[in-house]
Amino acid sequence: MRAYLSGAMEFAKDEGANWREEMTLWLDEKLAHSVYNPVVESQSIMKEYGAENYREWKNSDSKKYANFVRVCVDRDINAVRNSVDYLICLWDESVFKGAGTHAEVTLAYDCKKPVYLINKIEVSNLSGWIMACSSEIFLDFVELKSFLLEQYSSKLG
Numbered sequence: 288m289r290a291y292l293s294g295a296m297e298f299a300k301d302e303g304a305n306w307r308e309e310m311t312l313w314l315d316e317k318l319a320h321s322v323y324n325p326v327v328e329s330q331s332i333m334k335e336y337g338a339e340n341y342r343e344w345k346n347s348d349s350k351k352y353a354n355f356v357r358v359c360v361d362r363d364i365n366a367v368r369n370s371v372d373y374l375i376c377l378w379d380e381s382v383f384k385g386a387g388t389h390a391e392v393t394l395a396y397d398c399k400k401p402v403y404l405i406n407k408i409e410v411s412n413l414s415g416w417i418m419a420c421s422s423e424i425f426l427d428f429v430e431l432k433s434f435l436l437e438q439y440s441s442k443l444g
Contacts, residue, residue, distance in 0.1 A: 288320040288439065291367055294377035298384040302326050306377055306428070313432060318385060318439050322365045325387075329359050340362040363387065367394045375431065378417065379407035389417070396420035407430055 292310055296302040296414040304326045314320040316382070336355060344352035347368055367374065374395040380407050395402050404421040405428060418424065425431040 289323060289371045290320055291323045291371040291375050292313060295381035295385055295387050295388055296326060300382040311374060318435060323371050325363055328362060332359055346422045364394060367391055374402045376402060376404045378404050392417055392420045402419055403431055
């Protein structure tokens with residue numbers, strides 16, 4: 288099994304790398320699941336394209352910036368469609384300024400893949416669209432992990 292780790296990057300602290308690293312280790316150790324981590328993937332793409340300072344391009348060369356980000360978008364869409372079994376999404380205030388997380392949740396839903404959402408905002412502020420696209424909604428990672436163990440540990444081996 289393979290999980291896509293969705294959540295804010297552009298406007299998140301450390302691009303959301305910390306929770307993704309922790310979840311990657313936990314999924315591997317507890318369920319032997321692998322992950323598609325868009326933070327790791329974007330770092331790989333930056334090296335491949337010599338774009339380590341691509342964020343500067345947003346203001347200095349917006350066309351170059353958009354073209355580079357398009358490569359990342361295409362790879363992420365392909366991963367959700369074709370190479371993961373479910374999506375884990377951290378939904379917090381940093382997703383509001385971006386668009387990728389919204390798209391990934393919607394695409395996973397459209398592809399009939401489970402979306403496990405960790406909601407860190409008041410439920411009254413959670414979009415009905417995102418709620419509808421989510422298979423399960425959790426208050427924290429502890430609840431999510433408990434659910435994942437129940438859901439998938441019998442499928443090990």
